[in-house]
Amino acid sequence: MSVTRPSLSKYVCGMVASLVIFLAGGWLILAPFALGYQLYGADWVSQTTNDFVVGICVAVVALISFALFFFSLLGSLRASGVIAARSRPQAVPAPVETAPPAMAAPAAASNQSDLDRTLATLAQALAADLNARRQTSGDAQTNQLTEQHITNRRDA
């Protein structure tokens, strides 16, 4: 079993480089005013425009670079288990939804078969009872019809 060791130095190098470059970008923005080659209240000279634009771009991109290295560091720490992996709320219900039908299928089938068996027994009992009743009622009807027939003939 291979153990993943977190190596922080490479990410720290990237983050430090990004931070230094961010400071350089900040100095580029401030330099025309700090060094006095941009006169106060006058239109911006070309050096000022160049330094300011490049300084802003450098500072913003340095922040992005810092964030990229930082998230790479977080990913490495997460992969090595130093930081607990982010729990995904959508991933949890999926096994809960899928697993119970698979687990409950045999139980449901056994319950169904028990119910079927009980119902079948009940139906057989009912059928036997109905047959018996039919037979008795059939005999009674036959007897009643015969008696009625006899009385009719007597009357006639």
Add this chain to the structure above:
Amino acid sequence: MRVGEVMRRLVPPGSYVLILFFLTGIWLTISPFAMTTQPSGQHWIASTVTNVTIGGILMVVSLLGILSFMGFALRDLIRETQTRQLAEQAEREEAAQAGL
């Protein structure tokens, strides 16, 4: 491990940004001369000194960042490979002993 994966581990997204900074440093260094804000044959003016200095810092720091990241990532890769090889060798020896 494939070459693409090795390259992905050696050059992360942050390193591409550092390459961009290296190019920016080159531009900052040559911009006073390219934009002719620095009169030729005279001492460097303040903006030229600033631009060349900051450009040099950008180039050096970005190169150091890229190279140090690659160095450390390469060291990690080599260590991982050695650990894997040792584990495979141990498994093979265990299997051989179990077979005997």
